[in-house]
Amino acid sequence: MFQINTPNLTLRELSDADAELILLLLNDADFLRNIGDRGVRNLKQARDYIQTGPMIMYRQHQFGLFKVALTDGTGIGICGLIKRDSLDDADIGFAFLPEYRGKGYALEAARAVMVFAREQLNLKRIVAITQPENLASVKLLEKIGLKIERRITLPGETIELLLMAWEASSSANSQGL
Template sequence: MIQTERLTLREFTEADAPFVLSLLQSPGWLQHIGDRGVYDLDSARGYIRKLEGSYREFGYGLWLAALKEDGRPIGMCGLLKRPTLPVEDIGYALLPEYAGRGYAEEAARATLQAARSRWGIDRVLAITTHANLRSIRLLWQLGFHLEKSIYMEGDEEELLLFSTVPEA
């Protein structure tokens, strides 16, 4: 678990399936991240089981971001280890009603700090679509640098690949 000033980042459990369904069916998720085949509570639980596999294998993954004051889930943020990328990448998403309030930056900064301090990960990647200007702006604010455009396996859309630079 990771605590920030306003958020708690924790592992997902199957009890979070209704929230996962809501987040993965939100317009922003579908537009900028894509359809992950989560259409009902059963498929949401299946998505969570994949996240739990990452926790077991690597010790990290995507975490549920909840408001510290009342535990209300508002999004997710964390590290992913994809076979198609050379190092971990950061992922984040919020329900639309919580966008633009600094929560994504707060969660991402805490995730990057945990990557360095807990797992010794200095270089982190990030991928986003050309159209996701809010995400691009956040990556600049976090100190990421644009490396190149890429295509992910099975995806027809060109993506932007960003990376952190290891601290000296």
């Protein structure tokens, strides 16, 4: 199974065994407010979410959301790349359990995903979408080299989001990696 190791974390592909972590994350109040309600309310729905989202994305794109765990194996969140039909480029995303926020883990994981995207996938542009008032996410995205491009509304949605982007050509040494 694919894995990325950092000094404090292990990132790996999600599996059915991660359903409990996904259930907790997707029902966290901050996830619901900042990312949205995915309608996952039990372990079966969490396993279905993993199988019909991240697992398909791994097969189609060689990337997806990864489980983020401490070196002792404790699952603390997710971080990775998503390919949305409504965006031209891979989109970096992350979500962490409340007790692991503000400790630098999201930044460490996001930096590792950016290195993977550049060096393994050879991506030349990576985007992110976030609510403008989600300042913690905006700041983290800026730390890994993304810059605000414009405001967008995704198809079928009504909420205006910030589209942030990193491009290889314009930020050779400025991505904070």
